[in-house]
Amino acid sequence: MNAHRRLVVILGPTASGKSALAITLAERLNGEVVACDSTQVYRCFDIGTGKVPAAERRGIPHHLIDLVEPGEVFTAGEYRRRATEVLNAICARGKLPILTAGTGLYLRALLEGLADAPARSEELRERLRQRVTRRGAEHLHGILKRLDRESASRIAPGDTQKVIRALEVRLLSGEPTSALHRQERTGLQGFQVLKIGLMPPRAALYERIEGRVTAMLESGWLDEVKMLLNKGIVPTSKPFEFLGYSQLRDVLAGKMVLDEAIRQIQQATRQYAKRQITWFRKEPGVHWIERFGDEPAAAAEAFRLMAADEE
């Protein structure tokens, strides 16, 4: 009965114009925007994470933004739960949900589901991390090799973060991660999904990223960071790892000059965009538009795709 509920996903690298296209589509198709972005879920970190200011939302509701405090840990599993709820609620209201996706893992978690694996355990992670400090990354990978040979062969010995997660799953569930991953997972139910990918030419994208960084600074990014610090948000909390925030934090601490920070932020953002492109390239069933989302031609193409998808 609800198989004809629709979901539009707009995906693409940072600065490709996802938000602009989403708002345009939402205005004309009675839609609401749902963010699929691991950084926008954090409150107070606004400018650098690219949240669309309320004044520029043209009355379109935006969801899954400002979900947690800076000190909290947010995960793909949590995103999936919240997003599923929000999507269902939007449809129940008779509106069209439009997802703007920059975080590939969250999108996959939502659409395809996650394995039935245990959530993270800070205590266990701490213990494993200490082992790495004392015995080295290779040692931990060796343990994984004994406990879950298959996962060990797929994870590089130097990738401590992933080695720890695999061990965590194995130790907490008693089963190898590889086995859990083979089990059936349930993805998003009852939606007809249309994926639109924005892929402007690389050089133009990089240029836009550079301009975007300076524009963010002009709109008060540095003051935002200053306020966060004054408010007492710990400088080592998770969101301070986000692109730009660590550099601006260092500028305010007198450890870096602004020009150097700008250079580094632009560079890091380009590298990030590249990683997103690598991830999205293999996302199945994407209708690619080789333009920025704010170009009229991109919107026209998106509407065409929507209409074609209707049938």
Next chain:
RNA sequence: GGACGGGUGGGUGAGUGGCUAAAACCAGCAGACUGUAAAUCUGCCGCUCCUUGCGGGCUACGGAGGUUCGAAUCCUCCCCCGUCCA
């Protein structure tokens, strides 16, 4: 004019006779990714040829010569850069 120090691959920068197409890092490109994902990690990275191999050829350490079986590494001259002395 003189005394030192230095000129290395896109950048920084090791290397003082063969193990060096030349460490390491950065940038760049490509890739991986199931609960930290704006994170984390991996590969490639002078040109070229093929039977794609711990394969062949060519070019390369400011320039030109020289010593040597062999030079980024030693010698000579020259050109630049930095510091100091006049």
